[in-house]
Amino acid sequence: MAFALRSSVAFACLVLSQWSLAFSIADIRIEGLKRVSSERVFAALPVQAGQTYTASMGAQTIRSLFELGFFRDVTLEQDGNDLVIQVAERPAIARVVFTGNKIIPDEALRDVLRGAGVAEGEVLLQSTLDRLQTQLAREYEGQGRYDATVETRTRALPDNRIGIELDINEGQIATIGRIRFIGVEQVDVDDLRDAMELTEPGAFTFFSKRHRFNRQRLAGDVERIRSVYFDQGFARVDVKSSTVQLDPQSQTVFLTILVDEGRVYTLGDVRVAGELPPGIDNLDGDVSLTVGELYRQRDVSADAEGLKAVLGRSGFTGANVREVPEFDDQAGTVDLTYLVEPGLKTYVRRIEFKGNEVTADPVMRRNLVQLEGAVADTGKIELSRSRLERLGFFSRVSPSLKPVPGSPDQADLEIEVEEQSTGSFSASVGYSQSSGAVFGVELAQDNFLGSGNNVKFGVNKSDAVQQLSFSFFDPFLTVDGVSRGIDAFYRQTDFQEEGSSSYSIDETGVSVNFGYPISEYSRVGFSGGLLMTDLKLGANLAPGGSAAVGQITTFQTDVAGKESFTELQTGIYWQRSTLNRGLLPTDGSYQRVNFDLSIPGSDLQYYTTGYDGERYFNLAPEKAIRVRGRVAFGDGMGDLSTIPFFRNYFAGGQRSVRGYESNSLGPRSDVASGVASDPFGGNLLITGGVDYQLAAPFVDNPRSNRLSVFVDMGQVYDSRENVDLGELRASAGVAFTWITAIGPLSFSYATPLNEKTGDKTETFQFSIGTGL
Template identity: 40%
Template sequence: MHPNEVEAVPKLIKRRIPRYAGALSLLLLASFWAGTASAQFRIADIRVEGLQRVSAGTVFSYLPVQIDDTVADDVTADIIRSLYATGFFDDVKVERDANVLVIWVRERPAVAQIDIVGNKSIKTEDLEEGLKEIGLAEGRVFNRSVLDRIEQELRRQYFAAGKYGMDVESTVSPLERNRVAVRIQVTEGLTARLKQVNIIGNKDFKEKTLLKQFKLGPTNWSSFYSKNDRYAKEKLAGDLEALRSFYLDRGYINFQITSTQVTISPDKNDIYVTIGIDEGEVFHVSDIRLAGDPSVPVEQLFPLIQMQRGTVFSRKAASESAERISDLLGNEGYAFANVNTVPEVDAENKTVAVTFFVDPGKRVYVRRVNMRGNTRTRDEVLRREMRQLETAWFSADRVEQSRERLKRLGFFDDVTVETPAVPGSPDLVDVDVTVKEKPSGNLLAGVGYSQSDGILFNTSISQNNFLGTGKQVSFAFNASSGNQLYQLAYTNPYYTVDGISRGFNLMYQTTNYDDTIGADYSTDVGLAGVNFGLPISDTSRAGFGARYQYTNFFAGDYSALAKDFVAQNGTEYNDFFLSASYTKDSRDSAVFPTKGTLQSLYGEVAVPGSDLEFYRITYRGRQYIPLTQRFTFALRAEFGYGGGYGDTSAMPFFNNFYAGGPGSVRGWEAYSLGPRETTQENDPVGGNMKLTGSVELFAPPPVGGKFADTLRLGAFFDFGNVWWTEPSDLVAPTGFDLGELRYSAGLSLAWLSPVGALSLSFAYPINPQSGDDTQVFQFSFGQNF
């Protein structure tokens, strides 16, 4: 054939790969061009036809050829493959017009609109964000495979939430200018509930006992809160592991879960779980051994092994024993100690010999303690809290104690401690302490309200870390309808290098008891004092103080008790006090604690020679016990006693203890419990002896989210009262009688709201007496609680 004839044949031949037929088209093109593979031409120009939104420059950037390239005709397949790979096109055709390469394309449509309807469990905003991450969003190129993936993911999420009857249907509607509208219709259906859990194969334990190990279970009265009836594969796996641990901790070392069947009812609303088990037989401990090189006296290690020969083998006891040994070695400087439990099973005799293999490694020392992030706080303020010292051997306990002490300072939002190994020195580590400082100075002004004190005005200027030295300086002004307080205080927590603190306090306070407890008298009090604190341990301190106090007492016209006191003691008193205290605080948090103890014992006495000679002793205690991850059991108790000596027959009644109201015995009006004047006014006067307490169960709200850390619900039982133990004709009743205790029960709520602290309670007085002032609903806002 003449060369010109050969050239004329492919002039206007079109190559095309239709949608979903790319592989077949490439095969046909390769076959067609096999006979003309040797034909070549130089590309004089490239023309792209069919573009709407995609620019020609974008197409050119993906082409494997360019102008002036000399190519064979079989390059067509590479061009089509490259353009399809961009994801922009539904169809691509390649032509040759003389020496011009012509590329015809049909663009994929753009997504103009996305509508999601029918979804209630998952917010539309969250769904749209998820679609965008996968690749489906308004303005992007539409890809059907992406939409299929989205449907599958939606089904997975709803199935995980227990909605097995859900359905999702997508509709793609074409619009003008090569655009489409996507509509995703979700039919959620009902949440499937766990109807029944059955365990078969158990012989030594009742099914009821085994099911107590499960978090999953049929619907009960608490399911709305615990959601125990919401089936999830992950929850079931956790319950099966709990069941396995139950048996292994009781000596059934050959225990097996033989089958797990999960079935769903035809209407997809009920789920049934059947678990088959093989218990095996109980094994006992035949021997306990220590092997390896413990590097510490064996006498210190054996008491840490909570297992005995002849007892039932327990995997939990073995692992906890190994952990205790590892912790001891870690505190002795062997930071990389490894303790392995090696059981030797005697199947014939049903016994297990347990060997604890100890590999302590090298003793590790601390090279340097590095402080980072403290731009305002001086290094010495941090270092004096450190219990892990440089050049000493490493102790995990001392490192943790150091971190906790730094957090208790209150200067930092976050404290992290890392212990990286020193390169080239396997027996050395550094302790890197990184802190995130928070503003230590506060200028606060606020308004609050409580039923007991009325409107409260609070203003304070404080600097807890004055000039980065850790010293505390503060000025406070607080006012309510019955009280006004002005206070200036200074404390140096490290007056000595041993951690002895010293503080000074100046205060002036006026109190109108008519506005607080309804009594017809008032006081003006000014004081100046100094105090010292002595650390006893990381969680406890002893305190000592001395102060001078001036009191001006004003008796009203209707209080016989006040007039009688003035007749005996006058109206102005100059007193000198000595005080001592003991405080222990091991709580995990000052706000909403879940474990630990807060105890304080405080005593003060007006020294002989004072105008009023008396003493007061007060004990306050709180104990927090975590019952579960959510529930905390709290115990509160307070006891106070005061009396006079020398020329003062009794403690001044305006220094009495009071009970009733929030923080005391809820269900009674604040300060209203106890003895009252025998005059017609019948005003409460408190008592020189006080006993109050509470038992309370706390939990975060079931809604969770941001309220989990700022809201706490409680159910409580309160008790308490005050007594006037000295005989008096002006007060009734007198004497001590436990039968006068008042009791109440109810519900409480505490919320750290963005605009202030709020606490409220609904209390039912169990044994109110005639003349008591009860109050079922009580609240305060803008105060600490």
């Protein structure tokens, strides 16, 4: 371009030397424009009509037009007293085509090109092409591909247009050979390595890919190293540099990270200053930091957020809390001041929902504790978010306050949700090792027609169970949150197919239950129902039969040989749940205590009671430790010495103690010598376990699956005999659960830890298309 500019200026001088005299410019004409507007050209001209043309003015005109970058040639001519400017435009970019790129998609590369000034419709300069290749090379270096090459080709097209073809060889990704720290003396180097995302090659890096170099990851690791120091009191640590050395032959990167640790600081004075709003007299009690403890940035920021939350709960949602540290390097202390700027109290003008295509607005509004027209309360807004997420209708709930233009003390609360599937109408085929082939047709909707009601109708058949069921649950029968449920079912169960003793029962039942909220997270409930049972014993199990069972004989004696029973049942329960979501939670707890009674006057009189609980300890997003336990007990009343044997509890299998066959643990049938006994169950159940759960890295949606390492324990007892906790069975193993369109898939591999002679073990267990 410089050569062309010098040549054109020289040519202008030659032409001007042939003009006999300088002349007064009557008009200026520009010829040769096609895409560039004449206004753009006239705005760049240093000469105007009415001026006297000179040789230096001509040279400046040519120089100014070349600097625009739009022209490859500019000449000046005189036509009478008119100055004529002839231009030849540079070609415009018609299209850009990429080949060979797989790691970086086309759109991402186009963003890089725009940064280099290359886009369709723009004028092409040779300097732009050179800059383009440099920019693309840097982009691939950032991905750890130092040997990537970019070959640029241009192709002339009609109408003074040009096409650009970029042939990319992405090369080989560089791997980390070694990470070395310089200046680290007071902190364990292993703590720094553990905090980094990049790592040296190891046994599992083939799967995690963490040994692959990436500049963006390195930048993040530098901040993570700082965080490690900040959390140990090194308030002025400086990660000065991170040097990257590449071995071109092996494409191996050697990292050197230089750290200036500084000293450890402790807290001196801690106070809250600034203008406190009306109604808040003092915030010092809301600061958890104390004099003398380590100055940890994590704790300092947490207290600042806590102060914002206190102000936000009082309506000052735009409050700002600044951390102002004063360092005493000689004493190694920090005097910390939280400077409070509350701003204006905010009121919610209106509440709007976005993304709820199925769920009706009233269903969402009844779960809100933040109201329109009221003071904006960040605590109530967060509780409203939690309530909506616990419904199980949404995979994401994101509330935000939007300022109202012209009203600085008002805001609109916008709640954006992303709905997820809450049910289906389906015909399903599955298989469970405990029940064999499972066939079913089921309509299940947790959010029926967007009403928030739960409706389920199903017909299910397996080798062990045949069932017809209907249930309806309204969580908001009243505006106060009183719930009502109605259940009806008919069920035939063959206990021989279930893996226990050879008998079957037919049951028909209907029940109604009501729940009453007693706090945000707790409820009590009451139920009543009618249950009719027909008992069918195998001929060899009847009293006097060749395989008569002592427990059945005792029951038959208690009920005077009857085989059909009608029960009026009632029950009460207390339940508390702080789980963060309804399906595959990662935080919170669930507890339920129940007591159920067969009302005196029923054919069978007994009671059952139990406790069921679990606690999730969140470790990271989609990663938690789960501790669970269940205890259930039942006993007979009136003529019954214990609960009916067909109401016995069982243990073993995927839903209690994995590694043991389903329903195989506990007391066995009391039979004559020489007759094989079967698992018979008992009236006392104890189960529990600990799971370390995380989202599987090989599944895209982390909320749809859980990979876990677990320890299970449990047993069933007959409380009339000796209850020996030493008989508890335990197992350990790994499990995977995945929620799919056809239902949950569950797999486990467990090893019994203390099996005894006669135990039925089963290391691999699975179910497909059946409930969790």
